Amino acid sequence: xxxxxxxxxxxxxxxxxxxxxxxxxxxxxxxxxxxxxxxxxxxxxxxxxxxxxxxxxxxxxxxxxxxxxxxxxxxxxxxxxxxxxxxxxxxxxxxxxxxxxxxxxxxxxxxxxxxx
Amino acid sequence: xxxxxxxxxxxxxxxxxxxxxxxxxxxxxxxxxxxxxxxxxxxxxxxxxxxxxxxxxxxxxxxxxxxxxxxxxxxxxxxxxxxxxxxxxxxxxxxxxxxxxxxxxxxxxxxxxxxx
Numbered sequence: 001x002x003x004x005x006x007x008x009x010x011x012x013x014x015x016x017x018x019x020x021x022x023x024x025x026x027x028x029x030x031x032x033x034x035x036x037x038x039x040x041x042x043x044x045x046x047x048x049x050x051x052x053x054x055x056x057x058x059x060x061x062x063x064x065x066x067x068x069x070x071x072x073x074x075x076x077x078x079x080x081x082x083x084x085x086x087x088x089x090x091x092x093x094x095x096x097x098x099x100x101x102x103x104x105x106x107x108x109x110x111x112x113x114x115x116x
Numbered sequence: 117x118x119x120x121x122x123x124x125x126x127x128x129x130x131x132x133x134x135x136x137x138x139x140x141x142x143x144x145x146x147x148x149x150x151x152x153x154x155x156x157x158x159x160x161x162x163x164x165x166x167x168x169x170x171x172x173x174x175x176x177x178x179x180x181x182x183x184x185x186x187x188x189x190x191x192x193x194x195x196x197x198x199x200x201x202x203x204x205x206x207x208x209x210x211x212x213x214x215x216x217x218x219x220x221x222x223x224x225x226x227x228x229x230x231x232x
Contacts, residue, residue, distance in 0.1 A: 034220060034221075036223070041226075042225060042226075043120070043206060043223040043224050043225040043226050044206065044208075044223040046220045046221070046222060046223075049219075049220050051219070090159075101161070101164055101172065101174065102147050102149060102164055102166075102210070102213045102221070103149070103161045103164065103174060103175070104151075104159070104161070104208075104221060106158045106159040107158070108156075108158050109158070
């Protein structure tokens, strides 16, 4: 069965420091991997995705993520955190392939708190 | 502005009173989907649609109906709402499902539904 794990409920970092939000996945076949961010009372905003190719993917707002096939991980990173990055972050996966339903499997979410 | 809109954003209703949550996208997307978000359960897919007049069940379709008469609209219908349908609902759309540009899903702002 497909699944996504975000092992940390909350990540705390100081402004200006690098941040990492962890994600591991389980899917049969080749995965499509996504990161979304949710601000209070807002919908999910797409940050970046991995489909194929380069393992390091760059996305919106200076975020990037590294796909590691052997570790089945897709950790979200940013070199220098901003207070405005504080939000709830979701990792999601879905299977590639013609029979898929487009269903995204989401992790439980990780709250990122960036302190001044 | 390219977006997915949902109405209403907030709704309190009573058991058994039929309601419809509308979803509209202005990006000419083929694929649309409904999710519900519940604490501890994450986001789960309710229904999805590959294109006009093509809809199918997701993981939690019981108690819901959908229709896709036009490409831009994908309403979620609760014929006889019950308290266990109290949740935060998100509509999402994407240009396509296959790999490559345009397969990321864009989410609406959410509809918070309370059924008493």
